[in-house]
Amino acid sequence: MIAARREDSRRQAAAAVVLIDRPDSFILDFMNILPRDFYDHNAEQVAPKMLGKWLVHRVDGIDRIGRIVEVEAYVGPHDLAAHSSKGRTARTEVMFGEPGHAYVYLIYGMYNCLNAVTGPGEHASAVLIRALEPVSGIEGATNGPGRLCRALSIDRSLNGHDLLGGVLYIARPEGRQTRFKVVAGPRVGVDYAGDWVHRPLRFTIEGNPFLSRR
Known part of the structure; x- marks a missing residue:
């Protein structure tokens, strides 16, 4: 009898986890889209707070959702790894604008990368989303900035x-969220950035299996 009750408890706990990780339309209707002032701070402050939030892209009426597990901060024109360090150009114009907008660019001529613009106007900082943990409606790998954009159909048109x-946004899901430890380390692929190479501006959820790099 006791064993049966324990088994029932385990099943209920598993169901609760599924409910959080695989949301139905009711839960999606009550997600909290992050407000403008969430982004209106330096990228180094915003980046770790984005971990655990949900990136949502609505495609043909279907929400593709991933939990953000890895990000990098690019803190402004003085950051030699930031695109804005090269000045205000047609490519970087979005970075110099209002916070809370998407900055999408292409690398290697084939991979799209998604950033959230942060800081006051013309601060020119942004947070690169590097990896997602699939939640709903996603097919394909999400452990890398190019891969997650492909899986969520995000390109430069955005x-x-x-x-x-209500089409592309980052949200704080309702309900109790799993606690996690944030780990900071050097960013990936910025060997050209002088003294900025080793700055701990990459933030990850410790131990998450969907990170682009362990």
Whole structure:
């Protein structure tokens, strides 16, 4: 009898986890889209707070959702790894604008990368989303900035998109969230950035299996 009750408890706990990780339309209706002032701070402050939030892209009426597990902060024109360090150009114009907009660019001529613009206007800082843990509606790998954009159908047509809208946005899901430890370390692929190479501006959820690099 006791064993049966324990088994029932385990099943209920598993069901609760599934409910959080695989949301139905009811839960999606009550997600809290992050407000403008969430982004209106330096990228180094915003980046770790984005971990655990949900990135959502609505495609043909279907929400593709991933939990953010890895990000990198690019803190402004003085950051030699930031695109804005090269000045204000057609490519980086979005970075110099209002916080809470998408900055999407192409690397190697084939991979899209998604950033959230942060800081006051013309601060030119952003947070790169590097990896997601799939939650709902996603097919394909999400452990890397190019891979997650492909899995969520994010491309440069979304460059400059307002992240407070209902198509592409970052949200704080309702309900109790799993606690996690944030780990900071050097960013990936910025060997050209002089003294900025070793700055601990990459933030990850410790031990998450969907990180781009362990």
